[in-house]
Amino acid sequence: MDFMDVSLVALRVFREVAERGTLTAAATALGYTQSAVSRQIASLERVAKAELLERRHDGVRLTPAGHVVLRRAAAVVDQIDAAARELAGLPVEGGTVRLGWFPIAGAVVVPQAVAELRRTNPTITVLTREGSTPSLVRALRAGTIDLALLASAPPFRPFDAVTPAFRTRKLAExxxxxxxxxxxxxxxxxxxxxxxxxxxxxxxxxxxxxxxxxxxxxxxxxxxxxxxxxxxxxxxxxxxxxxxxxxxxxxxxxxxxxxxxxxxxxxxxxRRTVLAWLRHPLPEPAARLAEVIESHY
CATH class of the missing domain: 3.40.190.10 (Periplasmic binding protein-like II)
Structure with a gap:
């Protein structure tokens, strides 16, 4: 697949669909019509010469080819966004950590960890977002967050069956x-x-x-x-x-x-609380945030 033949809009749309799990939710988040989202996905599939999404009654699921394209798309979009931030004089991606958390973690641990990191490492910017564990798993795969606090219930199975597997750290049970x-x-x-x-x-x-x-x-x-x-x-x-x-x-x-x-x-x-990430090794700002979060459990 040649990314030179793919628009940045199509890559952003595809990543949003992968994270949201439905075309409708992605369209709402992007401010597009569902038909516009469908056209962007279709254009990407034409270039890839493969079906990237499996359409299901409860939304969409990435095909094996879709997971490959998603990894590459996330890297391209992140690099473009990092360039835009640097040109605007904002912190570059190396100093920013995007953290996702399920609601209970946000009520107790996240505010304490973010406050401590601001005191000890003021040059690190932490951006946070709340979500359900399934939505945060999709966001990790889509590359829109770097770390996620996830909730797990017995029998504590893996969060998904996609390769590569998430790196995880058990924080509490x-x-x-x-x-x-x-x-x-x-x-x-x-x-x-x-x-x-x-x-x-x-x-x-x-x-x-x-x-x-x-x-x-x-x-x-x-x-x-x-x-x-x-x-x-x-x-x-x-x-x-x-x-x-x-x-x-x-x-x-x-x-x-x-x-x-x-x-x-x-x-x-x-219930078990797990810190999960996909990139390995973790960039230094994300690794520092992970250490601070762990210290609060």
């Missing part, structure tokens, strides 16, 4: 707990059983990949409220609107009016 209002009958106890969770009123997550209802609860849960961010969920708990599942790491920041207790019985429920 913590049990899940239950957040209840201070006025709830559970609030005066240190733990409850899974059986006692039956019939409770839940504050659920807006995303199926995030916590809300206790995992594996063997009944149709009574969901009173659905919220996307943790502050909203914990505020609803404090207001007595229901109970919700939380990571043990959130106990440091629960608001007044919330008690965090253990759940016993059934299978052990835990």
């Amino acid at each position: 913590r049990s899940l707990r239950l957040a209840v209002p201070a006025t709830h009958p559970f609030a005066g106890r240190d733990w409850v059983t899974v059986t006692e969770l039956h019939g409770q009123q839940w504050i659920a997550s807006a995303s199926a990949t995030e916590m809300g209802v206790w995992p594996g609860l063997d009944e149709r849960p009574r969901i009173a409220h659905t919220a996307r961010d943790w502050l909203a969920k914990l505020s609803l708990v404090a207001a007595g609107c229901g109970i919700t599942t939380v990571s043990d790491s959130l106990t440091r920041i629960v608001p007044q009016g919330v008690r965090v207790i253990d759940v016993r019985g059934g299978s052990t429920e835990s």
Whole structure:
């Protein structure tokens, strides 16, 4: 494939589609119509003489050829962006780290790590973004982030089956707990059983990949409220609107009016936090940020 025959627009569109997982989401992010995105992908496939995307009912998936093109496209786009930043007098890519994080990490660790790095290494620029673990995995593959804090649930399988595999560092593995209002009958106890969770009123997550209802609860849960961010969920708990599942790491920041207790019985429920990256070796700024993040776990 000769990149001289490919427009920079097509490469950017392809990378956006790879990261977002659907043509519609990529079009929205870029401000294009879906048909315009489709035309750019088609032009890239003509030059590559291969199908780059597998169209599925739930979006698109990169073909083996698509993964090859993505690696090359990400390198080309990053070099162009670095040149533009240098010409504009902004920090070049060597001094910038792009970090992705899942919501719980952003509530506790990310602000502390970024603040420390600003004190100890003020020349390093950290750009951060929140996302679900699946979206951050796609972003790592697309090259739009350098490091990602990812959440993993038992049996802790690899995040994807693509080659090369991600480099990973296990940061923590913590049990899940239950957040209840201070006025709830559970609030005066240190733990409850899974059986006692039956019939409770839940504050659920807006995303199926995030916590809300206790995992594996063997009944149709009574969901009173659905919220996307943790502050909203914990505020609803404090207001007595229901109970919700939380990571043990959130106990440091629960608001007044919330008690965090253990759940016993059934299978052990835990979540692992992993730092993942693709480039090896890591550039010095990213390696320094990784060290700081690890020190906060």
